[in-house]
Amino acid sequence: MDTTSIKNLFKLKSIPVETPKEEESSKAETNSNVESSEESRKRTYHESGYRDSSRTSGNHSTLSICLDAVYSKFQNEEKEMVEKQQKLKESYVTEQKNKETEIKALTVALETKEDQLKNKNKEIENYQNQIQVFKAEINDLPRNPEKYNVKATKGASTKFWIGTILLVPITLYLLTFYISTSYSAFFKSFDAKVTVIQSVLDARAWERAWSEGSIEGAFVTFIPFVFLGLGFLIHMFNETKTWANYVKLGLLFIVTFIFDAILAYQIESKLYELNKTFDSPPFDIKIAFTTIQFWGIIFAGFIVYIIWGLVFDFVMKEHRDKDKIKNEQEIRQKNVLFLLEKINVLKKEIEEILANIGNTKEIVIKTRGRIEELQNIIDGVIIPTKDYKLYASEYVQGWITFISEKIAVSRTEKQTMIDDCISSYTTNLETVGANSDNQNLVYLSSL
Incomplete structure (x- = not known):
């Protein structure tokens, strides 16, 4: 509020100073005129200001003290106005009830969040227990597969590796034997100077076959795989126990035996021609059946071939059992990873709930x-x-009225005194929080 507006506020009212006799007549007039309580209260403050100013000769320093007393008086008066206080406090009472309702809602929300937190922690604990069970089963499956309804033998992994180790040298033996015997039977020219074993098993058979031609080389190279294929068929027919498969398996052994017999017959025929005399009869099957080399060649290939087929069948069976166990282990491992993902999701949800609980508690x-x-x-x-x-301005107006009417000083000095009084009034309003910018606020005082 600027100085001009303040001065306008204090445009002097012409209130006569009453002598004792005049006061009696004034009381009579007051009794005859009905005034509102507010107007009466304003008049009281105005008269008090006039009276206090007369006692202190309008001193502005004293006015500051008097205004403090006026504020205390106003405060006590407001305290006694019960109905007015109740009306002023209605909005605060309503707000308090709303806040209490809000507290109840927040308390319910907190309890709900705490229950959610408890349930999610319990879920995590259950998942962790399940993970421990799955890990224990993963370790125990190779030892006790039947315990988990897995149709596999114990130690399948160990048996598989033992069979595989045995299968490797047997396979190399068959490759070496059939490359050498097939070359000796079909392409090699025997020399009387070399031994029988050297004639049958030629260390350079593969190299010599390729040197004689690509067809010879390809023949001796791939013929061992025919026998290996026949051995694989032994495993395939043996997987399903049916009479048809048993018949096929028997025919397979017969065919393999005949193939080995042909190789042995060819080699034995060449050896016989190399060593025969004029008196020797022509070589035939009957003669072949009576020679040790013939049967040695057959059994050196056929028996080993059967052994290879049986070992291969055993390895494949153990591998299948091993795969069953491995598959069950993988299933449980996937379950472990799935549960770990769920635990991570739950932990993030728990973090959100904890943050929500913290915010709610802060709001509470x-x-x-x-x-x-x-x-x-x-x-x-x-x-x-x-x-x-309003009432303080009435009081100050009374104070200034006395200065204007009763103080005998120059006009300049009188105006200075009035300005000082207005300044004291403004300071008082600022002190009690009643300045012009916040005039609609209330000043609270606990008594």
């Missing part, structure tokens, strides 16, 4: 603090500063 604390503030307001006295400003 602030709301309770506000409820306490409202209770202090309700228990205290509400001072309407806008009303105080």
Whole structure:
């Protein structure tokens, strides 16, 4: 509020100073005129200002002290106005009830969140227990597959590797034997100077076959795989136990035996021609059946071939059992990873819930603090500063009226005194929170 507006506020009222006799007549007039309580109260403050100013010769320093007393008086008067106080406090009472309702809702929300937190922690604990069970089963499956309804033999992995180790040298033996015997039977020219073993098993058979031609080389190279294929068929027919498969298996052994017999017959025929005399009869099957080399060649290939087929069948069976166990282990491992993902999701949800709980608790604390503030307001006295400003201005007007009418000084000095009084009044309004910018606020005082 600028100086001009303040001065306009204090345009002097012409209130006559009453002598004792005049006061008696004034009382009579007052009794005859009905005034509102507010007008009466304003008049009282005006007259008090006039009277106090007369006692202090309008001193502005004293005015500051007097205004403090006026504020205390106004405060006590407001305290006694019960109905007015109740009306002023209605909004605070309503707000307090709303805050209390909010506290109840927040408390219910907190309990719900805490229950959710408890349930999610319990879920994590259950998942962790399941993970431990799955890990224990993964370790125990190779030892006790039947315990988990897995149709596999114990130690399948160990048996598989033992069979594989045995299968490698047997396979190399068959490759070496059939390359050498097939070359000796079909392409090699025997020399009387070399031994029988050297004639049958030629260390350079593969190299010599390729040197004689690509067809010879390809023949001796791939013929061992025919026998290996026949051995694989032994495994395939043996997988399903049916009479048809048993018949096929028997025919397979017969065919293999005949093939070995042909190789042995060819080699034995060449050896016989190399060593025969004029008296020797022509070589035939009957003669072949009576020679040790013939049967040695057959059994050196056929028996080993059967052994290879049986070992291969055993290895494949153990590999299948091993795969069953491995598959069951993989299933449990996937379950472990799935549960770990669920645990991670739950942990993130728990973090969100904890943050929510923390925020809610913070809101509860602030709301309770506000409820306490409202209770202090309700228990205290509400001072309407806008009303105080009205009555304080009446008091100061009375004070300035005395200066204007009764102080015998120059006009300049009188104006200075009035300005000082207005300044003291403005300072007082600022002190009690009744300045012009916040005149609609209330000043609260707990008594």
